Amino acid sequence: MIIQKTKEEIELMRESALIVSKTLGMIASEIKEGVTTLHLDRLAEEFIRDHGAVPGFKGLYNCPSTLLTSVNEQVVHGLPTNRPIEDGDIVSVDCGALKNEFYGDHAYTFEIGNVTEETRKLLKVTKESLYIGIREFKMGNRVEDVGHAIQQYTEGHGYGVVRDLVGHGLGRKMHEDPNMPNYGKRGRGKKFIEGMVVAIEPMINMGTKNVKQLKDGWTIVTADKKPSAHFEHDVALVNGKPELLSTFAYVYKALGIESNEEDEFRAVPLVL
Numbered sequence: 497m498i499i500q501k502t503k504e505e506i507e508l509m510r511e512s513a514l515i516v517s518k519t520l521g522m523i524a525s526e527i528k529e530g531v532t533t534l535h536l537d538r539l540a541e542e543f544i545r546d547h548g549a550v551p552g553f554k555g556l557y558n559c560p561s562t563l564l565t566s567v568n569e570q571v572v573h574g575l576p577t578n579r580p581i582e583d584g585d586i587v588s589v590d591c592g593a594l595k596n597e598f599y600g601d602h603a604y605t606f607e608i609g610n611v612t613e614e615t616r617k618l619l620k621v622t623k624e625s626l627y628i629g630i631r632e633f634k635m636g637n638r639v640e641d642v643g644h645a646i647q648q649y650t651e652g653h654g655y656g657v658v659r660d661l662v663g664h665g666l667g668r669k670m671h672e673d674p675n676m677p678n679y680g681k682r683g684r685g686k687k688f689i690e691g692m693v694v695a696i697e698p699m700i701n702m703g704t705k706n707v708k709q710l711k712d713g714w715t716i717v718t719a720d721k722k723p724s725a726h727f728e729h730d731v732a733l734v735n736g737k738p739e740l741l742s743t744f745a746y747v748y749k750a751l752g753i754e755s756n757e758e759d760e761f762r763a764v765p766l767v768l
Contacts, residue, residue, distance in 0.1 A: 521746025552592025640680025
């Protein structure tokens with residue numbers, strides 16, 4: 497059952513989402529060649545707690561970490577390790593925070609140093625597909641309208657759309673109804689309703705759509721060992737239209753990137 501949120505609850509969720517966004521912005525300043533993902537994990541936990549929240553992932557389903565850090569062919573759910581990040585790596589950093597009884601859940605894939613043009617294109621297309629999907633999250637549409645839009649765009653570039661993992665509803669629980677697949681057929685799935693909040697998160701592979709889980713019980717990798725990209729936003733349905741609760745603006749500020757990609761999904765301009 498889809499749980500509608502009041503306007504007050506959506507504002508509390510925005511607060512949780514923005515703590516995650518700020519955490520990713522901090523990570524953007526720290527992530528570089530030679531740094532370990534375990535170090536980033538410790539920084540993130542401290543940052544989240546300093547902002548009056550608790551890590552959303554740590555302890556959830558027995559997750560041992562604050563961040564899930566997925567490198568190169570790792571799709572999602574990569575556990576932080578002592579392996580130093582290398583030049584040319586891409587690292588998906590997925591993060592959650594719990595504040596005022598509501599979750600934020602947000603992810604960004606970072607380029608480290610000299611990433612190949614082929615991989616850079618994968619990241620660009622995946623992030624573009626996120627906003628293409630968000631545009632379909634509106635009154636009158638259904639769940640698979642979002643997935644269909646993401647699938648059409650990314651498969652049109654020759655990429656594989658992961659089937660085994662999906663986005664989800666978000667609220668007092670990290671995972672609520674409905675599931676939000678990144679594939680589908682138009683007109684299918686649950687109808688969107690005012691006040692619902694979802695995490696939309698394309699997981700797109702350079703090669704095959706097929707994935708497998710490593711023996712650690714967490715890390716998901718591509719079956720062909722080719723790179724995978726992952727971007728995620730928290731979005732509320734407000735006045736029949738999608739409204740972003742999370743932002744990449746803190747990441748972009750740290751990286752010196754200018755972008756207006758989020759403007760159409762905000763009723764009020766974001767002030768950092």
